[in-house]
Amino acid sequence: MTGRRPLITGLVPLLLLTATACGDDAATSVSDSGRRLDRVTLTLNWYPYGEHAPFYYGERRKIFEKHGIDLTIRAGQGSQKTVQLTGAGETDFGWADTPALLAGAETGVPVKSLGVFLQTTPSSVQFFASRNITRPADLKGMTIAGTAGDALSRTFPVFLERNGLSGSDVTVQNTDPAGKIAAVISGRTDGLLGYASDQAPIMAHKSGKKVGTLRFSEHGLNFYSNGLIAGERLLSGRKEVARRMVRAVSESFAAARRKPAEAVAAMAGASGQLPPAKVLREQLATTLTLLHTPATRGKAPGVNTEADWQRTIDLFSRSGLVTEPGPVTEYWERGSALKG
Template sequence: MKGIAATVAALVLLGSATACGGSEDAAPSADGTSKVTLTLNWVPYGEHAPFYYGLKQGYYAAEGIELEIRPGNGSGKTIQAVAQRQTDFGWADTPPLLKAIGTGMPVKSVGVFLQKGPASIEFLADKGISKPADLKGKTIGGTPGDALFATFPGWLKANGLAESDVRVVNLDAAGKVAALAEGRVDAIQGFFHDQAPTIEARTGKKVEYLLYADWGMNMLGTGLVVNEVTLRDNAELVRKFVRATQKSWQEAAGNIPVAADAMVELAENEPAKEVLVKQLTLAVPLLGAAGGLPGANSEAKWTETIDLMSQFAELKDAGAPAKYWDHSFAGKG
């Protein structure tokens, strides 16, 4: 059955390249149910398990939402799909969202869930790296165009290193994991909670990492992105979707193995369950939602991310958090 579902999903994705998949498609049907699409930042991995858990538990159905979850191919492309109304909601990283809005894309965040950024430098434990200074003379794999690559020189500077102290090798997103696993690079730029468990499963070796957030550069991570037309014309649907997503994340955080089971049942081409469990276990502490709901952000955290992007990633005419974030749906933290 999963193979049939994958074929259907592929046909839907093919059609969405030219068709509008935004708030017009999310209009309620005769029975009051709204068909809604969510495009992920990447192919399914453990961070996405709460969406499948919420789908399985009926949290979206309880809000009158018939949810279709689509795989992504990078946050930038997901944000573009939201901007072009090829999908109703996107799950995307915040730094590329800021850059997209800076270029005029009509999108906004309605809540960042991973409030401690997962950006990191990852390496096998036997490399003897424990601090940024240990990267001197090392070869680092990175993907030009992504936020980690753009901010890496600033992160080096913040930790007393020059760009010339390391050698950066350009690799595509999928190629980084293979390059590290095969020993062709000493370290890679990546999301530690996604790639580290994958590499450990592939190599049988322990992966360690230096989080940007722990070494001078904490930027908001992944969250929900919506087109401004949808915010204006279908605010109640946005409110329902955010509410179901907050409940899904809150409940999945306390039921990680069950959330992984839901993803195994409903997702396509997902990692093995043990990898999913590790990935979600690493993601949950990044929520930063102690005493509040997941996705509720503070202006201070948004300002910090905006300032870092302005300083290190050439974000022009940055403006205030309200330019990028509508707090009226997930709330303020």
């Protein structure tokens, strides 16, 4: 890809409307100690759940303040929407799935990753343990709830192929994301495509049954997942803020890893739709197993490698999510990234 496609039409008015949203007066505040802070907004990929505990913990522990940031966290409505809002300048930073970032870049959304934190994908097939599914081959003949066009559904055929199955061996029933758990509980489907760090603990809580998972990463298929993103306009005008934001997020994840119970407690009151504390703890525990690949093990959360990025781009090029793949630098803002 020699250059980005023109920005999708629906975002142009948003860019014009928000062009002055980050002026100096509106973008700063003063802490209780008298320190001048940069106000920033972070829009999540979804309503708050356990994966997001590090942000709330970092805020409570004043880690963001330490890095000169006055953070406001907003709920999201899916990674695709968060990518669009970030590219349009409607939010300073986003927390979104890397496949959604790649798809956005493909259509010209001016947004880049500042670092992927969930470097082992939580993508999985989820089902009740009573079905005795222990390997991908056991899925043959089953019906699985998925959402047409999303990253999970696009990579599922590759997952099947890597494990000796074809797309025709498993039926994927198109289901709204919010309805997938209900489809499994009601028996309309045998399982669902979802994140091990999200739906699995919720489904176990709602059903009172033990839930099993087949993680893509444990069966031959891994790719970058959720990470911190920013629009190119912010990166061109407030790059130092972006650098400090990356460091604050990394430190917050490291702090949550040391004290996960405290991190979950920091989420109290974050949303009227917040899962129960037990579910949040399980979600965060799973999230903390996803922070590294073999290439980044032992490094700070959020440190990426070009080789890991390239593998992710290659996979989604193969699955059709990206039709004109560009170089890694097309998607990853290395200048604001953490050093390995």
